[in-house]
Amino acid sequence: MAKTTIYDIAKEAGVSIATVSRVINKSEGIADKTRKKVLKVADELGYHPQAYAQGLARNKKNIIMVVVPVLSNYFFMEVLAGIQDEMTNYKYDLNIFNVGSNSEESMFHEVENILKRGWADGYLFISTHMQEQQLEKLKRHDMPITLIDESFSGSDSVTVNNEEGVQKAMDYFLESGYERIAMISAMKSSKPSKQRIDGYKKALKKADMPVDEQLIMTGDSMYRDGFSEENGYEAMSKLLELPNPPEACFCSSDIQAVGALKAMKEKGVEIPVIGYDDITISNYIGLSTIRQPMYDMGMYATKRLMNKMKNSKLTPTHKEFTPELVLRSSTDV
Amino acid sequence: MAKTTIYDIAKEAGVSIATVSRVINKSEGIADKTRKKVLKVADELGYHPQAYAQGLARNKKNIIMVVVPVLSNYFFMEVLAGIQDEMTNYKYDLNIFNVGSNSEESMFHEVENILKRGWADGYLFISTHMQEQQLEKLKRHDMPITLIDESFSGSDSVTVNNEEGVQKAMDYFLESGYERIAMISAMKSSKPSKQRIDGYKKALKKADMPVDEQLIMTGDSMYRDGFSEENGYEAMSKLLELPNPPEACFCSSDIQAVGALKAMKEKGVEIPVIGYDDITISNYIGLSTIRQPMYDMGMYATKRLMNKMKNSKLTPTHKEFTPELVLRSSTDV
DNA sequence: CTGAAAGCGCTAACAT
DNA sequence: ATGTTAGCGCTTTCAG
Numbered sequence: 001m002a003k004t005t006i007y008d009i010a011k012e013a014g015v016s017i018a019t020v021s022r023v024i025n026k027s028e029g030i031a032d033k034t035r036k037k038v039l040k041v042a043d044e045l046g047y048h049p050q051a052y053a054q055g056l057a058r059n060k061k062n063i064i065m066v067v068v069p070v071l072s073n074y075f076f077m078e079v080l081a082g083i084q085d086e087m088t089n090y091k092y093d094l095n096i097f098n099v100g101s102n103s104e105e106s107m108f109h110e111v112e113n114i115l116k117r118g119w120a121d122g123y124l125f126i127s128t129h130m131q132e133q134q135l136e137k138l139k140r141h142d143m144p145i146t147l148i149d150e151s152f153s154g155s156d157s158v159t160v161n162n163e164e165g166v167q168k169a170m171d172y173f174l175e176s177g178y179e180r181i182a183m184i185s186a187m188k189s190s191k192p193s194k195q196r197i198d199g200y201k202k203a204l205k206k207a208d209m210p211v212d213e214q215l216i217m218t219g220d221s222m223y224r225d226g227f228s229e230e231n232g233y234e235a236m237s238k239l240l241e242l243p244n245p246p247e248a249c250f251c252s253s254d255i256q257a258v259g260a261l262k263a264m265k266e267k268g269v270e271i272p273v274i275g276y277d278d279i280t281i282s283n284y285i286g287l288s289t290i291r292q293p294m295y296d297m298g299m300y301a302t303k304r305l306m307n308k309m310k311n312s313k314l315t316p317t318h319k320e321f322t323p324e325l326v327l328r329s330s331t332d333v
Numbered sequence: 334m335a336k337t338t339i340y341d342i343a344k345e346a347g348v349s350i351a352t353v354s355r356v357i358n359k360s361e362g363i364a365d366k367t368r369k370k371v372l373k374v375a376d377e378l379g380y381h382p383q384a385y386a387q388g389l390a391r392n393k394k395n396i397i398m399v400v401v402p403v404l405s406n407y408f409f410m411e412v413l414a415g416i417q418d419e420m421t422n423y424k425y426d427l428n429i430f431n432v433g434s435n436s437e438e439s440m441f442h443e444v445e446n447i448l449k450r451g452w453a454d455g456y457l458f459i460s461t462h463m464q465e466q467q468l469e470k471l472k473r474h475d476m477p478i479t480l481i482d483e484s485f486s487g488s489d490s491v492t493v494n495n496e497e498g499v500q501k502a503m504d505y506f507l508e509s510g511y512e513r514i515a516m517i518s519a520m521k522s523s524k525p526s527k528q529r530i531d532g533y534k535k536a537l538k539k540a541d542m543p544v545d546e547q548l549i550m551t552g553d554s555m556y557r558d559g560f561s562e563e564n565g566y567e568a569m570s571k572l573l574e575l576p577n578p579p580e581a582c583f584c585s586s587d588i589q590a591v592g593a594l595k596a597m598k599e600k601g602v603e604i605p606v607i608g609y610d611d612i613t614i615s616n617y618i619g620l621s622t623i624r625q626p627m628y629d630m631g632m633y634a635t636k637r638l639m640n641k642m643k644n645s646k647l648t649p650t651h652k653e654f655t656p657e658l659v660l661r662s663s664t665d666v
Numbered sequence: 667c668t669g670a671a672a673g674c675g676c677t678a679a680c681a682t
Numbered sequence: 683a684t685g686t687t688a689g690c691g692c693t694t695t696c697a698g
Contacts, residue, residue, distance in 0.1 A: 002475075003451070005691055016669045021693060029667060048449035052394070053691030055385040056674050071429075072414035081405040088433055096404075096429035100421055116381035118336065142335075229617045255614075262617045281588075284562045284595045285618060338675055349685045354677060364683060386675030389690045 004045040013041040024049065055118075064305065065120035066096045067111060069128060070224055074255055074279045075294060079126055079148060082298025090306055095120065099128065104189075108134045115141045122309045124148060124301055129191040144312070146305040148297055150191065151318050156308060158301045158319040162192055165290040165323030166199030166250065169274040172325055173248045174207050178272070182215040182246035184235040184256050186226035193226070196252050196276065215239070215246055219259075232256025236263035248272045254279045254289055261287070261330065272331040286329035293321050337378040346374040357382065397638065398453035399429045400444060402461060403557055407588055407612045408627060412459055412481060415631025423639055428453060432461065437522075441467045448474045455642045457481060457634055462524040477645070479638040481630055483524065484651050489641060491634045491652040495525055498623040498656030499532030499583065502607040505658055506581045507540050511605070515548040515579035517568040517589050519559035526559070529585050529609065548572070548579055552592075565589025569596035581605045587612045587622055594620070594663065605664040619662035626654050 006020040013020070015034060022030055023038040024047075055061045066083060068076055080096075087094050097119070099110045108130055115123070115138060122144040130138075135152045138145065147157035173181045183200045186193040197216060204211050218226055219234030232251060239246055240263065248271050251257040257275030264270065275282060278291035300319060308314050339353040346353070348367060355363055356371045357380075388394045399416060401409055413429075420427050430452070432443045441463055448456070448471060455477040463471075468485045471478065480490035506514045516533045519526040530549060537544050551559055552567030565584060572579055573596065581604050584590040590608030597603065608615060611624035633652060641647050 003449075003691095007691080017692080018670080018694080019668060022668085025693080031667060034667080046449070048446050050389075050691055051450040051452055052385045052388040053674095054693080056383075056389050056676090056690090057692040057694085059674070061385070071417050072410045077405045077410060084404055084431055084433070094431050096431075098417060098427050098429075100417075113381050116336075116379070117384040119384055229613055233617070258614055258617045262619075280562055281591055281614065284566070284591045286595075336675095340675080350676080351678085351686075352684055355684085358677085362683060367683080383675055386690090387677080389674090389692090390676040390678085392690070 003050070004047045005050070006047075008045055009038060009041050009047055012045065013038050059118075061119065061121050062092050063095050063120040064092045064122050064124065064302075065114070066094065066124045066126065067099060067114060067128060068096065068126045069099050069107065071096070071098050073224055073227060075149075075227070075253070075277055075292075076126060078279060078294035079298035079301075082295035082300075083124060083302045084298075085295075086299040086302040092121070092306075104130075112138060112141075115143055122146075122305050124305060125150070127192070144305055144308045146301045146308065148301045151320075153318070154316055156301075156304050156316045156318075158297050158304070158321065160292045160297070160321040160323050162195035162323075163199035163202065165276065165292070166196050167203050168323065168325040169250045169276070169290050170200065170203035170207075172274065172327075172331070173250070173272070174203070174209070176248075176272075178248040179209065180212070180215065180244065180246045180248075182217060182239050182249040184232055184239070184249060184251040184260055185216055185218045186231065186252045186256065187218070187222050190225045190227075193252055200250065214242060219256075227253045227255055229255055229259035229262075232259030233263045234259070236260035237267075240264070240267050240269055245269075246271065249274075251275045253277055254282045254287055257282075257287055257289070257330070258285070261285075270333045272333050274325075274331060278326055282326075283328070288328045288331040289326050291324045291326050297321060336383070337380045338383070339380075341378055342371060342374050342380055345378065346371050394452065394454050395425050396428050396453040397425045397455050397457065397635075398447070399427065399457045399459060400432060400447060400461060401429065401459045402432050402440065404429070404431050406557055406560060408482075408560070408586070408610055408625075409459055411610075411612060411627035412631035412634075415628035415633075416457060416635045417631075418628075419632040419635040425454070425639075437463075445471060445474075448476055455479075455638050457638060458483070460525070477638055477641045479634045479641065481634045484653075486651070487649055489634075489637050489649045489651075491630050491637070491654065493625045493630070493654040493656050495528035495656075496532035496535065498609065498625070499529050500536050501656065501658040502583045502609070502623050503533065503536035503540075505607065505660075505664070506583070506605070507536070507542070509581075509605075511581040512542065513545070513548065513577065513579045513581075515550060515572050515582045517565055517572070517582060517584040517593055518549055518551045519564065519585045519589065520551070520555050523558045523560075526585055533583065547575060552589075560586045560588055562588055562592035562595075565592030566596045567592070569593035570600075573597070573600050573602055578602075579604065582607075584608045586610055587615045587620055590615075590620055590622070590663070591618070594618075603666045605666050607658075607664060611659055615659075616661070621661045621664040622659050624657045624659050630654060 006017045009020045010017045023035045125147050127149040151157035151159045217235040219231035221230045254275035254277045275289035278289045282289050339350045342353045343350045356368045458480050460482040484490035484492045550568040552564035554563045587608035587610045608622035611622045
């Protein structure tokens with residue numbers, strides 16, 4: 001069964017390709033008889049339009065593309081679930097594109113090229129963490145884009161306030177009377193990681209507490225930017241070997257907290273731990289955490305994008321979700 | 334910055350579009366001077382080939398498409414990590430397509446249409462669970478496809494023996510002397526779920542033990558086919574309310590086991606539990622499980638697909654991975 | 667209501 | 683070494 005085209009159908013049905021195209025596209029003003037005949041032949045031949053030809057001809061792809069740097073990551077997965085569920089309300093297909101670069105510069109070019117290639121009708125960028133100047137360049141391509149987990153004044157974006165989230169975690173520890181509060185961070189070059197470190201320091205300063213750099217720890221494995229169980233495990237192991245170990249610990253992500261918890265268990269140590277994200281599993285293992293409404297973020301961003309695509313002169317909006325402290329057993333020590 | 338085409342470059346550089354095309358595609362036999370000029374203009378204009386036009390013209394897309402029914406699922410995520418990492422070795426881009434259908438029939442049509450549309454040069458199908466007859470139809474489209482987590486004699490596929498995996502879990506329980514062994518299953522219509530139930534029954538029969546249908550339990554929430562924490566939680570809750578509760582429990586997936594563990598904790602019950610998959614987190618929470626080499630499966634399948642694309646007359650191979658029992662603390666009671 | 671023909675942006679013979 | 687031209691499969695005027 002070779003690829004069948006409208007030419008095949010036209011010949012077989014004894015009409016012109018224009019007519020075939022018309023019935024396939026359900027345009028009106030077609031004799032009922034012709035339509036039926038064409039449809040029948042199309043079905044027999046197992047016809048389906050070629051995406052590339054169609055896209056080229058009408059300059060419309062019916063595709064929404066999600067662009068992400070790292071696919072196998074819990075944060076992304078949950079955001080994606082929201083996108084996916086919301087997308088069922090539209091007639092667009094969803095494509096996920098993985099930008100694989102390491103350096104920030106080449107990542108930008110990769111992203112820009114995706115836009116230039118004209119893959120989709122609209123784009124959702126998750127955690128690509130580009131600079132404003134770069135984003136500015138992208139806007140020149142004049143494509144609907146909604147940013148998730150990063151923001152920029154001139155673009156649609158949905159984020160959650162990282163510093164506020166950390167603040168809430170720290171406030172809890174501080175109010176509970178802890179003084180040596182550690183933080184398990186991730187890759188230094190990661191923007192959310194950086195923001196969380198900043199939030200940590202600020203919270204300490206606000207409370208007139210000293211910042212002990214030794215207590216800001218990360219593991220050695222930087223797979224997935226350090227947002228991994230392994231990294232958290234390593235970090236906590238190091239923390240517990242300090243001459244003066246911490247009394248409490250805030251983690252940049254739930255997944256690292258999971259690793260940290262294991263390290264603690266192995267050493268027989270029990271200190272309160274708060275994670276970040278509130279991935280589904282956290283509820284089941286009793287991990288206290290800062291909840292980011294990941295699913296809602298994905299859903300909201302998708303809605304925004306679709307609106308933007310309908311009405312291109314909508315003013316860009318920035319939606320900031322508020323993170324919340326969720327207390328579970330990992331803070332009961 | 335409107336879309337720039339080779340026509341723009343040709344005009345600006347004072348050459349023909351063919352020449353532009355040649356230098357963009359690095360074909361040889363081009364005067365160094367012309368090349369430089371063209372490249373310069375292309376750069377100034379921020380040129381990048383249009384994917385659809387290029388794809389249409391050369392009938393080659395440089396895309397590998399991963400087709401999955403459910404995106405936000407741990408099994409898929411880990412397989413995907415393997416695919417993603419392996420793909421960095423090739424010059425293809427990765428696209429993920431989510432088939433969103435509920436009924437088996439319409440799912441098949443969705444999948445077939447993807448093929449017909451001609452998106453990619455090769456496809457990786459993960460857990461689509463089609464019937465042989467349907468797969469047979471797909472083969473007529475003559476596109477390189479590798480199946481993951483399902484198999485069919487005429488296609489490249491990589492699977493893991495589900496029954497064998499369950500057998501190992503059951504053997505462990507049986508040898509440890511347990512008699513009332515429950516199983517937490519997932520959606521009945523899911524193929525892997527079914528296979529695992531079969532394995533469970535077989536193992537019992539082999540050991541001359543009665544099969545108590547009451548002990549094959551699933552939760553009410555069927556989100557993600559029942560492969561969720563919630564489902565496991567519900568199932569275990571029901572199990573523990575039985576007049577004669579089980580002494581041990583095998584779960585269809587680690588993620589369900591996580592839920593089951595929570596239910597046990599809440600009721601203050603401790604029975605040994607074995608999950609299925611060995612997702613990364615299991616190691617950190619001490620969950621005994623049947624390990625499926627998900628990452629390796631993704632990697633292996635990707636390699637196969639790429640080979641197949643190089644050499645289309647390769648004989649289809651079926652690679653079956655062997656699941657292994659991994660004992661951790663959840664079986665120490 | 668239907669057909670002819672131009673065009674979407676690019677590639678690949680075929681010329682020169 | 684470079685230009686001309688005919689497609690790739692489909693949509694969309696413009697005629698009739």
